[in-house]
Amino acid sequence: MNESFRSPTKFRAYTAAQFQASEHWKNLNESLRGTFLATTKVLPFRVNDYVLQNLIDWDSVPNDPMFQLLFPQPGMLSERDLWIVGRAMDGGSLEELNAAVGEIRRGLNPHPAGQMTHNVPTMGDEAVDGIQHKYRETVLFFPSAGQTCHSYCTFCFRWPQFVGDVSLRFQAKQSDELVQYLKTHPEVTDVLITGGDPMVMSSRSLERFITPILKETSVSTIRIGSKALTYWPFRFISDDDTKDLLSLFRQVVDSGRHLAFMAHFNHPREMKPSPVGEAIEAIRSTGAVIRTQAPILRHINDSPDAWAELWNESVRSGCVPYYMFVERDTGPSEYFKIPLVEVLQIFQQAYRRVSGLARTVRGPIMSATPGKVQIDGILEFAGRRMLQLQFLQARDPAAARQPLLAEYDETACWFDELKLLALAERQPELRSRMPEVAQ
Incomplete structure (x- = not known):
């Protein structure tokens, strides 16, 4: 792969139709073109020049991990659906x-x-647009202007935001309802601005959403979930309104809030281009803290080497390794999923290869219906093997940090596929959601 960095003169994105008409179409062979044409009818596709020129090793296609991250692959849709x-x-x-x-x-x-059925809050009898409230202290906010990305990841569990079906989308055109909701819920300390990617918005639009939140004294942390450091680092270096964006970040920090930039890095190659380092320095200069997170994915980062390198590079860059997620059971998850036992082994092997500063990372974590479930290890007792789990977060706050045991299962890839063996007594909600619980 050519390691020299090539800078596009300006941001240029391609939809599926635009990519077919571009000079880059020649990089796909006949088989990949057929997969592309069919799959992009169902799942969203978007890519840009910076990504095409700097992140994909075209000599290694189709096995290149960044190509897998960005382009449709055989197996992402079932044979029947194709x-x-x-x-x-x-x-x-x-x-x-x-x-x-x-x-x-x-x-x-x-x-x-439960994003639609359990996470959408109400005020009076009306659902609040563009908000999810799953955990007591944290509200997710989906500003309408941020419901796209500079490029789309093939695994993205937010894919319904991008397919043009309004009935599947979370979005808020303004922050008025969010502010009213915060006033009536002082237990909320963290607001996570998500999408899509909030960094596709202009600085003026982002400021219009953030400034009203800063008036609520109960909110102590603003989080911004973004993939822009990978897909368009120039957002923090040389865009027309970069100075305004960084000024807004400083405004949040100067207000006494913690600004957490939740950066999504799936593979260590994403951190290699020099503009990424410049962008990280620019964000950190405002007082914001960058935390790195990603799901573990078959074909992309399913090795201890990839994760150890990613966590070490995060620390070298001044970022804080945060979460290793398990790929959610949505979209083309069949293509990416890995048995939980294998995921745990990869996490443990990578964890052993990093210093204490990188061991801030937690995982593997499943964002399941009842909460964030961490896989802690494998136990053997009286000749029986079990998986040890715990909730890092839960809809029922009393369930947090409560130990769970599940039958050892080498094929299970998600929480709902496990048979739980032990539940803390104060978990009626969890008990009611699990069809099989050994008493």
Whole structure:
């Protein structure tokens, strides 16, 4: 791979149709083109020049991890779904194609872990637009202007935000309802601004959403979830309103709040281009703290070497390793998922290769319906093997840090696939959600 950095003159993104018409289309062979055409009818696709020129090793396609992260692959849709889409593309009407695509999307579990059914709060009898409130202290906020990204990850569990179906999307056009909600919920200390990616917004738009939040004294932390350090680091270096953006970050810090920039890095290669280091320095100069997190994914980062390098590079760059997630059960998760026992082994082996400063990382973690479940290890007792788990966060705050035991299962890839053996007594909500619990 050419390690020299090539800087695009300006940001240029490609949708699926635009990519087919670009000079980059020649990089895909006939088989990959067929997969691309069918899969992008169902799942979102967006890429930009910076990513194409600097992050993908085109000599290693299709196995290159960054190519896997950005481009549709065989296996991301089932053979049945590919056949349905192909038939509708070849001989059906646009209405038939849209109906087929809609059916497939609904079957891909577009809103896992109770996002629609359990996370949407209400004021009076009305749902609050663009907000999720799952954990007592933390509210997620989805500003409408931030519901896209500089490029899309193939695994993204937020894929319904990007497919153009308004019924699947979380978004708020302003922060008025959020502010009113915060006034009536003083237990909320953290607001996580998410998307999409808030960093696609102009600084003026972002300021319009953030400034009202700063008037609420109960809020002590503002978090911003973003992939921009990978996909467009110039947002923090040389965009037309970069100075205004960094000034806004300083304003948040100067208000006495903690500003946590939640950076998504899936592979150590993402941190290699020199602009990434410059962007990290720019963000940190405002007083913000950068925390790094990602899911573990088959084909992309399913090795201890990748994670150890990623965590070490995070520390060298002044970032704090935060979470290793397990890929959520949504979208093309079948393609990426890894048995939990294997995930634990990868985490433990990587953890042993880093110093104490990188051991701030926690994982592996499943963001399941009842809460964030961490896999702690494998136990053997009286000749029986078990998985030891705990909740780092839970809908029921009393469940946090309570130990759980599950039957050892070499095939389980998600929390709902485990058979729990022990539950703390103060977990009626969790007990009611689990179909099989040994008493």
